[in-house]
Amino acid sequence: MVQGISAFMVIGLIVASVLAGVGAGFIASQNGGFGGIGSTVTQTGANGQNSSSPYVLSMVITTGNTFNSTIGDQPAFYLLGPNGLVSSADITLPANSLIELVITNFDNGGANISAPQYANVMGTTTGSELVYNNTAINSTEGPNGMTLSGSQSVTSLPTSEITHTFTVPGLSLNLPMASDSTIVAYFKTGAAGSFVWLCESACGSGADGSQGAMITPGWMTGAITVG
Numbered sequence: 001m002v003q004g005i006s007a008f009m010v011i012g013l014i015v016a017s018v019l020a021g022v023g024a025g026f027i028a029s030q031n032g033g034f035g036g037i038g039s040t041v042t043q044t045g046a047n048g049q050n051s052s053s054p055y056v057l058s059m060v061i062t063t064g065n066t067f068n069s070t071i072g073d074q075p076a077f078y079l080l081g082p083n084g085l086v087s088s089a090d091i092t093l094p095a096n097s098l099i100e101l102v103i104t105n106f107d108n109g110g111a112n113i114s115a116p117q118y119a120n121v122m123g124t125t126t127g128s129e130l131v132y133n134n135t136a137i138n139s140t141e142g143p144n145g146m147t148l149s150g151s152q153s154v155t156s157l158p159t160s161e162i163t164h165t166f167t168v169p170g171l172s173l174n175l176p177m178a179s180d181s182t183i184v185a186y187f188k189t190g191a192a193g194s195f196v197w198l199c200e201s202a203c204g205s206g207a208d209g210s211q212g213a214m215i216t217p218g219w220m221t222g223a224i225t226v227g
Helices: 003-020
Strands: 026-028 034-036 042-044 050-052 055-068 072-081 084-087 090-093 098-105 129-133 138-142 145-149 152-154 162-168 173-178 181-188 193-198 221-226
Touching: 055 090, 055 162, 072 162, 098 162, 098 173, 129 173, 173 181
Parallel strands: 055 098, 090 221
Antiparallel strands: 026 034, 042 050, 055 072, 072 084, 098 181, 129 152, 129 181, 138 145, 162 173, 162 193, 193 221
């Protein structure tokens, strides 16, 4: 998959879906087609053989979600599916596969990470993640149309800029996220198994931010089934 093209199309579709309140849930394939979340797109190579692009997992972080009448608003991860946003409490991924994970973060708040290592990108195939935001994406109009310039590849983020992480200890995966940005990362699953995903940034309720959304499936934690 051509990462730059894919990521730009993903960002546009996610923003359109969330702002319009309509679930688009599509990801651009290398040949310009679209596949829904959790899909692989079959492509034909030069030798006539079929090959599959990575399995796509798209997520969105929003704020202003009413946790309950006592705690009030909390941030939450959602899956972006073909019918819109759905709960992230249970995520299913194929075993022994390359995963393309796209997370768009609409949260512009700040929170402390639980330990310094969670500022580092860990467990991706490249040891890095692609970051897209209003600063990194710059386009110009040329004689042949729009020229896109836009992602920043990072291996870590300053702790002061991190609002959330997507962390799966059992897969040695950690992806830090800055406010108002989208990340694209690639990682591989192994054999079938059950794992926990969580956010290592104290963005919940309570004196230390470790309660509420932080400990509730579908908000800042959940399960991953690889099979």
